[in-house]
Amino acid sequence: MPIIVNLDVMMAKRKMSLNELSDKVGVTLSNLSILKTGKAKAVRFSTLEAICKALDCQPGEVLEWEE
Amino acid sequence: MKKHSYSFINLMYGKLWGMFFGSLVIMTLLTLVNFVDVVSPMFNDDAKMKFTVRGDVALMQDNWKPISAEEMVLKGNASYAEPTVLMKSSSFVRLDYSDISKGLTITNISIMLLSIASTWIWLVLLYQLVKIVKSIRENRVFERKNIKRIKRIGVVFLAFPILARLKDLLFSQAVAESLEIPGYTVIKEKGFWIFPSIISLEVLLGFLIMLLIFLLAQVFAYGMMLKTENDLTV
Numbered sequence: 001m002p003i004i005v006n007l008d009v010m011m012a013k014r015k016m017s018l019n020e021l022s023d024k025v026g027v028t029l030s031n032l033s034i035l036k037t038g039k040a041k042a043v044r045f046s047t048l049e050a051i052c053k054a055l056d057c058q059p060g061e062v063l064e065w066e067e
Numbered sequence: 068m069k070k071h072s073y074s075f076i077n078l079m080y081g082k083l084w085g086m087f088f089g090s091l092v093i094m095t096l097l098t099l100v101n102f103v104d105v106v107s108p109m110f111n112d113d114a115k116m117k118f119t120v121r122g123d124v125a126l127m128q129d130n131w132k133p134i135s136a137e138e139m140v141l142k143g144n145a146s147y148a149e150p151t152v153l154m155k156s157s158s159f160v161r162l163d164y165s166d167i168s169k170g171l172t173i174t175n176i177s178i179m180l181l182s183i184a185s186t187w188i189w190l191v192l193l194y195q196l197v198k199i200v201k202s203i204r205e206n207r208v209f210e211r212k213n214i215k216r217i218k219r220i221g222v223v224f225l226a227f228p229i230l231a232r233l234k235d236l237l238f239s240q241a242v243a244e245s246l247e248i249p250g251y252t253v254i255k256e257k258g259f260w261i262f263p264s265i266i267s268l269e270v271l272l273g274f275l276i277m278l279l280i281f282l283l284a285q286v287f288a289y290g291m292m293l294k295t296e297n298d299l300t301v
Contacts, residue, residue, distance in 0.1 A: 031301045041299040 004064045007036050010055045024054040076203050083197045090193060094186045140247040174241045178234065185230040192223045209291040214284050221280030228269035235267075 011021060018036075022029045027047060034040050048059055055062070195216040202213055 027301060034299060035301045039299060040301045041296055043301050047301050 002065055002067070004066055005035055005038060005040070006062055006064055007032075007051070010057055010062055014055050016055065021051075021054055025050040076200060080197075080200050080204060083193065083200055087190070087193045087197055090190055094190060097186060098183050174237055174244060178237050178241065181230055181234045181237065185227065185234065188223055188226055188230065192220055195219050195223075209287065209294040211291065214287050214291065217280060217284040217287060221277040221284070224280060225270070225273045225277040228267065228273040232267045232270055 011018070018029065018032060022032050025032070025047065027035075027050070035043065048062075051062060052059055199213055199216050202208055202210055
C-alpha cells in the first residue's frame with residue numbers, strides 16, 4: 001500500500017482511544033479498524049473532515065505516501 | 068445493516084425447501100425402483116424390464132407402405148404389449164413398445180443410469196436455487212459462492228436436454244436392436260437435420276439459456292466488485 005494511514009500515531013499523540021474517536025467521528029468501530037489496518041479502498045471527504053476535526057490535525061498528518 | 072423484507076422471497080423459501088425434500092424422497096424411490104427393475108432379471112429369468120420404450124427408428128425402404136403389427140418380428144428375449152405405428156414423417160416411424168427386453172445389456176444399463184442422472188440433476192438445480200434464495204433472505208446476495216451457484220444452474224439447463232436426447236437415442240437403439248421387419252432395414256434414428264445426432268433443437272435452446280445465465284453471473288460478478296468497493300469505503 002503506497003498510501004499509509006497514520007491514524008494510530010495521531011491517536012496516541014492526542015491520547016484518544018478508538019472507542020472515543022468512533023464516537024466523535026460518527027463512524028462505526030469496524031469501519032475505523034478497516035481504515036487503521038489499511039484495508040480501506042477509499043475515504044470519504046466527510047469522514048476525513050470529521051477525523052481531522054476530532055484529532056485537531058491536518059489531513060497530511062493522518063495520510064502519508066511512501067514509495 | 069438494513070434487513071430486506073421481501074414477503075415473496077419468504078414465501079418462496081419455505082415452498083422451495085418443501086419441493087426439495089419432496090423431490091429427494093420421490094427420486095430416491097424412483098432410483099430404487101429403477102435399480103430393482105434392472106437388477107432383478109439377473110436372479111429371476113421371468114422378470115422383465117418394466118419401462119416403456121418409445122423410440123424413433125428409421126426404416127430404409129424406397130416405397131414406404133404402412134406396416135401392420137404382424138409384419139414385425141421381435142428378436143431375442145424381447146416382447147411387446149402392442150406395437151403401434153404412431154407416426155410417419157418422411158422415412159421415420161415411431162414405434163411404441165413396453166417390456167422391450169430383459170437383462171443387463173449395455174443399452175439397458177445406460178438407459179437406467181441416464182434416467183437416474185436426469186432425475187438427480189433436477190435436485191442440483193433446486194438445491195442451488197434454495198441456497199440463492201437463502202442468501203437473499205440473509206441480505207448477502209453478492210457473494211462469490213452465489214456466482215458459482217448461478218453458473219451451476221446454467222450448466223444444468225444445458226445438461227438436462229443433452230441427457231434427454233441421449234436417452235431418446237438409446238431408446239431408439241433399444242428398439243432397433245430388437246426389431247426386425249422383413250424387407251426393411253431398421254436403423255436407429257438419425258440426428259436433427261445436419262447436426263450430429265446429440266444436438267437437438269432443445270439442446271441448442273438449452274445452450275442459449277446457459278449463455279444467458281452465464282451473462283447474469285457476469286452481472287453478479289460486477290455487482291460483487293461494486294459491493295466490496297462500497298463496503299471498504301470509510
